[in-house]
Amino acid sequence: MSEGVRDAVVLATPADLSSRVAGVPLLLRTILVLQRSGIERVHVPGSVEVPADPRIRVAITHETSPAGAHLVVGSGAVVDQTLVRAASIACDGVCWEYEGARIERRPGAPSPRTTAPPAGTLLPVSTPRGIVEHALLRGLENPHDGYLDGAINRRLSRPLTRLLLRTPLTPNHVTVIGVLLGIAGGVLLGAATTAGVLAGVAALLVSGVLDCCDGEIARIKFTESRIGHLLDITGDTLVHAALLAGIATQLARTGAWPGTATLALLAIGVAGSFAAITWSEQSEARRRLVAGAWENRIIDGVLSPLTTRDWYVFPVAFALAGRLDALLPAAAWGAQVFWVAVVMLVRRVLRRRE
DSSP: OOOOOOEEEEOOOTHHHHOEETTEEHHHHHHHHHHHTTOOEEEOOSSOOOOOOTTOOSEEEOOSSOSSSEEEEOTTEEEOHHHHHHHHTOSSOEEEEETTEEEEEESOSSOOOEEOOSSSOEEETTSOHHHHHHHHHHTOOOTTOOHHIIIIIHHHHHHHHHHHTTSSOOHHHHHHHHHHHHHHHHHHTTOSSHHHHHHHHHHHHHHHHHHHHHHHHHHHHTOOOHHHHHHHHHHHHHHHHHHHHHHHHHHHHTTOOOOHHHHHHHHHHHHHHHHHHHHHHHTHHHHHTSTTOHHHHHIIIIIGGGGTGGGGHHHHHHHHTTOGGGHHHHHHHHHHHHHHHHHHHHHHHHHHHO
16 A cells, blocks of 8 residues: 555636535635645645635645646545545555546556546535535544444434534534533423423433534534534533433432432542543544554543443433432442543553653
8 A cells, every 4th residue: 555645736616616515615625625634735726716714734836737646636526535545545546536526646557547436425516415415424423423323313413414504503503502402401301290301301312413413514614623622522511410410300309319428429520520531532642643552442432432422321221220219329439430440541541652
């Protein structure tokens, strides 16, 4: 397998400035996709001016054919990172085309034969908007998704995200709406009526879907931000706390109140878990530098999903077992084990880098 190329030529036309994909001008989107795929220099031949945008960090030139291996993206082509990376590391030259949309790797030996791409998104910008957005969203999976997100929430979030893309709502707006619904749902679990509890469950389900939508909107529009990431983590923590508060209220109503000591221990566990998982997320890039670390597999594959909506399976399991009274004590002690385990594993893997 060859090394990935560092240069790309974009054969842009004025139409690529006016054409928009998920609200982003096509030329700007193509440059940002190339940038996130490891391309360092983007060449836009001709008189088309690249729009000024603070997200562009690659060097922009008007060179027609750079020396050495490089990619060529045809005009009017919608591409994604999976496609660009596959073309970048191809052993020989490639020439992939679909309904007039084209991406090539030059030079190549032997001369490349035009074929359909083996992976990723390659569509002409004239493709109906819904089809383009659906294809792009399928390629923008979140590696931190829990099992419930992959099995249920993503299936519901993608069509909803396509609707939200047609509104002025930003990812942070969607996050706040989802968090407020989640908090209301958690609190309603303590309602005295069955209707109230069912409304709480419904609100939590919608909140879980919106929790996927905000990230999908951010990734497809290239509007991810550190503030948005912290807002997402904080919101998840607040929803989890509201869920526990609703369960505690329900237990108090039935005479199974867990007691002040258990609630205090739970509060410490929630705070500690929030701090630990935030540290883990912020140190992820450094952790990844330790190749093959078993600690990373446990952190990302086992512990991190417990901070997503996957956690909700525990109240269901305790309820089915008829031991809802044991849920909060178990959660209180489990949270202590969780944050201590995360801290120990993160410290261990970071020390291996030193």
